Amino acid sequence: MSIPARIKKIVETTDTLIVYWKNGEVSKYPYLYLRDNCPSPSTIHSSGQKLIETPAINPAICPKNSELNNDTEVQINWETEEHTSLFSAQWLFDHRLSKAAIAERREQRIAREPVNLWDDALNDNIPVGDYTEVSVSDEALCAWLENVSRYGFAVLRNVPAELGMVCKVVELFGYVRETNYGKLFDVKTRVNPSNLAFTSLGLSAHTDNPYRNPTPTLQLLHCLQSSAVGGNSVVVDGFKIMADLKLHSPQMFHLLSTTPVTFRFENEHEWIERTDTIIGIDVFGEVNAMRFNNRSVQAFEVDEDNMPAFYTAYQHLAKMIDDERYFVQFKMEATDLFIVDNERVMHGRSAYDGSAGERFLQGTYADRDGLLSKLRVLKRKAITQLV
Numbered sequence: 308m309s310i311p312a313r314i315k316k317i318v319e320t321t322d323t324l325i326v327y328w329k330n331g332e333v334s335k336y337p338y339l340y341l342r343d344n345c346p347s348p349s350t351i352h353s354s355g356q357k358l359i360e361t362p363a364i365n366p367a368i369c370p371k372n373s374e375l376n377n378d379t380e381v382q383i384n385w386e387t388e389e390h391t392s393l394f395s396a397q398w399l400f401d402h403r404l405s406k407a408a409i410a411e412r413r414e415q416r417i418a419r420e421p422v423n424l425w426d427d428a429l430n431d432n433i434p435v436g437d438y439t440e441v442s443v444s445d446e447a448l449c450a451w452l453e454n455v456s457r458y459g460f461a462v463l464r465n466v467p468a469e470l471g472m473v474c475k476v477v478e479l480f481g482y483v484r485e486t487n488y489g490k491l492f493d494v495k496t497r498v499n500p501s502n503l504a505f506t507s508l509g510l511s512a513h514t515d516n517p518y519r520n521p522t523p524t525l526q527l528l529h530c531l532q533s534s535a536v537g538g539n540s541v542v543v544d545g546f547k548i549m550a551d552l553k554l555h556s557p558q559m560f561h562l563l564s565t566t567p568v569t570f571r572f573e574n575e576h577e578w579i580e581r582t583d584t585i586i587g588i589d590v591f592g593e594v595n596a597m598r599f600n601n602r603s604v605q606a607f608e609v610d611e612d613n614m615p616a617f618y619t620a621y622q623h624l625a626k627m628i629d630d631e632r633y634f635v636q637f638k639m640e641a642t643d644l645f646i647v648d649n650e651r652v653m654h655g656r657s658a659y660d661g662s663a664g665e666r667f668l669q670g671t672y673a674d675r676d677g678l679l680s681k682l683r684v685l686k687r688k689a690i691t692q693l694v
């Protein structure tokens with residue numbers, strides 16, 4: 308339990324309110340920021356959405372006067388408009404604007420949604436849930452979704468081997484992402500397949516559909532029949548590989564995170580393509596995506612002087628992805644399902660003998676934001692029930 312925030316004094320400057328805290332800290336809040344974030348019902352709706360039009364606020368807004376009520380509330384009567392704002396000390400403390408406070412809040416957000424990088428050691432402890440529990444218990448569903456968030460993949464057992472169940476699993480946490488393959492797709496050996504996934508060949512680990520923008524961020528595969536020999540599923544943590552690559556070959560990491568490549572899927576009816584980097588970097592400079600699919604990547608558009616270095620990096624990455632030290636492997640039996648974060652964890656399979664048995668899976672796509680939303684709501688509910 309954190310100590311309630313208490314204010315010692317406040318001081319007005321030309322454009323900023325300075326708050327002196329009883330714990331010795333000093334915080335500065337530009338008036339424009341305070342007016343924009345005034346908690347009054349005329350500024351922020353009870354839903355949390357802002358009612359105020361930020362561009363309409365006078366940028367030179369300043370207080371007529373400001374007061375400290377006890378040590379727990381700041382009242383500001385504004386000079387340039389007939390409005391009073393009341394800020395609790397706790398709100399002000401939770402919104403301190405020093406670089407250190409902002410960095411601390413970012414660390415707290417990261418800690419709330421931890422990510423564990425993994426390699427083949429995870430084979431001893433594959434994250435798994437049971438559909439018979441996950442489909443009826445918030446607690447079990449929360450634990451399974453937490454695994455997806457943390458490891459980027461999870462297995463689910465005892466999903467009835469019935470057509471369409473893969474979509475029912477998505478409905479536990481979000482929405483099916485329909486594509487040109489339909490709401491769901493069958494994965495079994497086909498004559499004249501449109502995609503190598505529909506043959507009995509082995510598939511090196513890859514992310515699906517990097518040619519789409521946005522790319523589906525979740526893929527689910529549900530096994531309805533499994534009597535063929537071979538066909539082990541393989542998953543590989545792209546974030547772990549990128550962390551290792553950055554450590555051992557920063558130059559290769561740089562090339563793969565800055566060089567645009569094009570992924571394309573094209574047939575008589577579709578022409579879907581996206582140009583982006585293989586390693587995605589977010590606004591904080593952290594890895595946030597892996598796009599690797601050697602089947603759909605197009606001829607590299609890298610200038611002739613730099614092409615050899617790019618190939619060195621690309622082949623190095625591909626060899627890491629093919630290195631069994633990064634493999635988590637399991638045999639999908641009927642009623643098993645697995646889900647992957649499709650911009651983090653690559654999936655593949657070993658070849659199987661389609662003539663000596665049946666292998667039938669159904670797959671579908673969904674999006675990570677829906678899953679994370681459901682997970683946060685379930686966690687909040689669990690905490691509320693504890694209080």
Ligand SMILES: [Fe+2]
Pocket residue numbers: 504513514515654
């Ligand atoms: Fe795939």
